[in-house]
Amino acid sequence: MMMSMRAVARSAPRTFTRLSATTLRQSRVAQTSSLLKSSWTPLRSSQQFASAFSTSQLRQKQQSSEVDEELSVKLESEIQLESEMRDSELPASVKDFLDNSPFELKDVPGKEDVVLTRKLGNETITVTFSISDLTNYENSEDFGDDALGDEDADSPENQRASEEAEAEEGLEGDDDQVPPTPCRLNVVVEKPGKGALNIEAIAQGGQVIVDNFYYFKDPKLAHGESAEISHAAQELYPGPPFGSLDEDLQLLMERYLEERGITQALAVFVPDYMDIKEQREYQTWLKDIKSFIDAK
Structure with missing residues (x-):
């Protein structure tokens, strides 16, 4: 109507x-027609x-x-x-990390990326994550649901398959459990004049899962601050996938990261802080739109 x-x-x-x-x-x-009788009045x-x-x-x-x-x-x-x-107080995981972590937080309002930096000896360690991961993850879930369609999702075959998958994972009766959002971490460890290590990882479920371990002689390539730099980094040999390395080597590399602060506490902090920042940015976005609409 x-x-x-x-x-x-x-x-x-x-x-x-x-x-x-x-x-x-x-x-x-x-x-x-009236011109024959009187003058025209346009x-x-x-x-x-x-x-x-x-x-x-x-x-x-x-x-x-x-x-x-x-x-x-x-x-x-x-x-x-x-x-x-919005909660008036920060979650305990966020407050504890900010109070006790050696990392310094850099969060610029209006920017998607959040940066953590610290010093360890002659090393500069940088961890970057982005709230864009949260939006992309939610959109991918919505796409998956839409792709199935309502009728297909409710079909007996799909319901049975879903129940069997839950039984195998031991998730029966726990429908309220929400899977944690995976957050990408870009970790850079630099030494003056020695280049940089670039580690790509995922923070999820309180764990840091390493995907790739790179080395760059030019530390600029590790940060990828422009399209040209990112393209130059892609042209170099990246090394083998982390999961294909010797298990002992993987464990030692993970311990190397833990000593530099890439720990379970960081893995818990990042998703929680990401939620806080996303809500802040959304509120600011709403206020900016309203201010524009109301302007005379």
């Missing part, structure tokens, strides 16, 4: 303009056209103002909802 009313409202000015144009043409025909036709045009503009402006007001009210409602959902 609301959509049909909006459609009528949108078409009203156009209909009025068409009717006005028809009236104008008829008036001109009548005026042409001023009246011009006044009719100006009146129709002005009225149409006024109605369009009124409709636009109504939409702006509705949108502003809705945005304010969303801002209030997010404010009520």
Whole structure:
């Protein structure tokens, strides 16, 4: 019903303009016929056209103002909802990490990336993660659900397969459990004049899972701050996949990272802080949009 009313409202000015144009043409025909009896008076036709045009503009402006007001009210409602959902205190995992970790946090409002830095001897250690991972992960889940379709998801075959998978994983009766969001970590360990190690890892479920272990003679290649630098890094030999290395070598490399602060505490902190930052940025985005809509 609301959509049909909006459609009528949108078409009203156009209909009025068409009717006005028809009236104008008829008036001109009548005026042409009356030339045999009296002089032509074009001023009246011009006044009719100006009146129709002005009225149409006024109605369009009124409709636009109504939409702006509705949108502003809705945005304010969303801002209030997010404010009520936001906790006044930081989660214990976040507070403990910030209070006790040797890392310094760099979080620039409006930016997606968060950076942790620390010094260890002559080494500079940088850990970068991004709230874009949270959005991408949620979108991939939505895509997976949509791809199945409602009918396919509810089919007996899919329900049976889902139940069997849950039974194998020991998750029966635990439907409320939410899988942790995987967060990508880009870890860089630099030494002056010696290049840098670049470690790609995932923080998930309180664990740091290493994917790749690179070495670059030029530390700039480890950070990939531009498309040209990233392209140059891709041209170099990356080394074998981490999972294909000797198990003892993998364990020693993981211990190497733990000594530099890439620990379980970091793996717990990153997803929790990512949620906090995403909510902050969303609230700021809502306020910026509302401020623009309300501006006169």
